[in-house]
Amino acid sequence: MFVNQELQDLQAPEGWEIQRRxxxxxxxxxxxxxxQTRQFLDLLTGVSEKLGYYPNLNFAKTYVVVAxxxxxxxxxxxxxxxxxxxEHCAEQARE
Numbered sequence: 001m002f003v004n005q006e007l008q009d010l011q012a013p014e015g016w017e018i019q020r021r022x023x024x025x026x027x028x029x030x031x032x033x034x035x036q037t038r039q040f041l042d043l044l045t046g047v048s049e050k051l052g053y054y055p056n057l058n059f060a061k062t063y064v065v066v067a068x069x070x071x072x073x074x075x076x077x078x079x080x081x082x083x084x085x086x087e088h089c090a091e092q093a094r095e
Contacts, residue, residue, distance in 0.1 A: 006047045008013065009050075012025045012083070012085065013025075013080075013083050013084060013088045015027055016083060021072040022070070023069070023072070023073050023074075023075070024067060024068055024069040024070060025083055026065060026066065026067040026068070027065070027066055027083075027086070028063055028064070028066075029063060029064045029066065030062060030063050031061065031062050031093060031094065032094070034061045035060075035061075036062075036093045036094055037059060037061065037063070037093075039064055039092070039093040040064055040090055040092075040093035041059065041064060041082055043089035043092055043093060044057070044064075044066070044086060044089055047082060047085040047086065047089060048082075051078055051085070052078075053078060053079055053082050055067055055068045055069075055082065060087060066083075066086050068083055069083060
């Protein structure tokens with residue numbers, strides 16, 4: 001199977017699931033309570049506004065699933081940056 005060089009260079013961060021067609025990454029973030037979940041969502045809003053990218057979100061009281069879709073079969077660096085920022089937001093929300 002042919003793997004795009006950009007895909008090889010920008011693998012999904014640890015803990016993120018890879019979807020092949022269409023190419024995407026997803027991760028479920030767990031939180032202790034709704035207050036942490038809400039803070040995470042608020043922090044993600046700031047990241048989205050800064051990067052100009054709005055991922056698909058599915059959430060409930062104590063979790064958020066973030067799904068990042070890529071154009072074609074290439075991992076765009078800006079969306080990879082969003083995944084890293086989401087990890088940081090989760091850490092902040094849990095503090």
